[in-house]
Amino acid sequence: MARSFAHRLDGLPAPATIEMARRARALRAEGRPVISLALGEPDFPTPPAVVEAAHAAALAGQTKYPPVDGTPALKAAIARKFTRENGLDYAPDEIMASNGGKQVIFNAFMATLNPGDEVVVPAPYWVSYPLIARMFGGVPVVVPCREEEGFKLDPAALAAALTPKSRWLVLNFPNNPTGAVMTAEELEPIAEIVRRYPDLWVLSDEIYEHLVFDGVRSASLAAVAPDLKDRIVTLNGVSKAYAMTGWRVGFAGGPKDLIAAMRGVQGNATSGICTIAQAAAAAALDGPADLVKEMAATYGRRRQMVVDALRRIPGLTCAMPEGAFYAYPGVAGCLGRTTAGGTRLETDHDFALAFLDEAMWPRCPAARSGSLRICVSPAPRAMQI
Numbered sequence: 001m002a003r004s005f006a007h008r009l010d011g012l013p014a015p016a017t018i019e020m021a022r023r024a025r026a027l028r029a030e031g032r033p034v035i036s037l038a039l040g041e042p043d044f045p046t047p048p049a050v051v052e053a054a055h056a057a058a059l060a061g062q063t064k065y066p067p068v069d070g071t072p073a074l075k076a077a078i079a080r081k082f083t084r085e086n087g088l089d090y091a092p093d094e095i096m097a098s099n100g101g102k103q104v105i106f107n108a109f110m111a112t113l114n115p116g117d118e119v120v121v122p123a124p125y126w127v128s129y130p131l132i133a134r135m136f137g138g139v140p141v142v143v144p145c146r147e148e149e150g151f152k153l154d155p156a157a158l159a160a161a162l163t164p165k166s167r168w169l170v171l172n173f174p175n176n177p178t179g180a181v182m183t184a185e186e187l188e189p190i191a192e193i194v195r196r197y198p199d200l201w202v203l204s205d206e207i208y209e210h211l212v213f214d215g216v217r218s219a220s221l222a223a224v225a226p227d228l229k230d231r232i233v234t235l236n237g238v239s240k241a242y243a244m245t246g247w248r249v250g251f252a253g254g255p256k257d258l259i260a261a262m263r264g265v266q267g268n269a270t271s272g273i274c275t276i277a278q279a280a281a282a283a284a285l286d287g288p289a290d291l292v293k294e295m296a297a298t299y300g301r302r303r304q305m306v307v308d309a310l311r312r313i314p315g316l317t318c319a320m321p322e323g324a325f326y327a328y329p330g331v332a333g334c335l336g337r338t339t340a341g342g343t344r345l346e347t348d349h350d351f352a353l354a355f356l357d358e359a360m361w362p363r364c365p366a367a368r369s370g371s372l373r374i375c376v377s378p379a380p381r382a383m384q385i
């Protein structure tokens with residue numbers, strides 16, 4: 001008998017990235033040498049000094065229920081980080097720590113969205129924004145950003161998407177998945193449009209801020225437009241910059257009333273986050289910046305290699321990412337074709353799944369030699385590996 005679940009889950013798919021990671025794991029369990037790039041996960045270990053700080057905190061008895069919004073020590077480290085790196089001053093009651101940046105978004109949307117409220121999300125986007133919005137009755141409104149414009153948000157396109165029902169604008173630069181970065185100058189016209197909508201909140205997800213290349217500088221919207229600071233949630237976390245995805249520490253700076261509402265949500269969900277992870281996150285934020293710079297330099301070298309390789313594949317295009325650790329190839333040139341394994345490629349989703357399922361095709365010489373390679377032959381218009 002089919003059971004029924006809450007209406008808020010109706011039609012809500014699992015994030016595509018989670019599904020892709022699940023399939024990759026299943027194939028790996030069958031012994032296939034799949035390298036999964038589905039989740040945004042640094043391959044570096046967490047810096048040893050950070051692990052030691054966690055160890056010391058556990059031994060020192062920091063193992064009791066913490067305050068819902070974060071330990072005073074972590075909140076102080078977050079405040080220092082915002083001042084030092086973003087030029088933003090947040091008081092302790094304007095800061096909170098959550099189980100990853102993801103819970104910040106969950107808290108903020110749950111605290112503010114009513115059914116029918118619109119959440120404007122520039123695309124391509126990290127899959128979780130529209131899905132979390134939909135859980136609370138929000139209606140995602142997607143604003144396409146074009147590859148030819150470096151996937152930056154076009155102010156005119158944003159202006160056309162906003163309506164009196166718009167409740168949130170989500171900005172994520174450096175961007176997952178395109179790597180696009182918006183500089184202070186590029187954010188100014190965006191701020192100008194936000195000023196026209198006094199009921200609009202802005203989520204500025206800056207979790208990849210340290211991972212930028214070629215001297216490009218990513219900016220914080222609240223620093224670019226201080227007059228809008230009381231409508232902006234500045235989201236950040238330690239997952240990406242400090243290779244700490246499993247520690248689950250994200251944080252936000254924002255206006256006191258919204259942070260209080262978000263604290264209320266979290267207090268009824270998970271309460272304060274793991275004390276030991278909080279000590280580790282404080283050590284990471286206060287620690288030396290060199291390690292982050294070294295990791296960013298390594299991502300920069302890999303970026304060049306991956307983009308060069310992708311561009312050599314007939315049928316694919318790939319813009320050079322300015323930040324984050326993703327490459328975002330365009331597969332438009334492969335759509336409408338049929339793979340060697342007989343899969344017709346109608347969408348980029350079909351492409352990704354076919355790549356996963358067929359790149360290890362047993363009859364394929366590349367698979368036998370262990371190299372992961374995909375090419376699209378011009379005739380008979382089939383994708384082979």
Ligand SMILES: Cc1ncc(COP(=O)(O)O)c(C=O)c1O
Binds near residue numbers: 126250
């Ligand atoms: C753009 C963006 N924001 C936020 C997050 C959340 O990260 P976490 O919950 O690990 O802090 C991710 C994770 O992939 C992300 O890509």
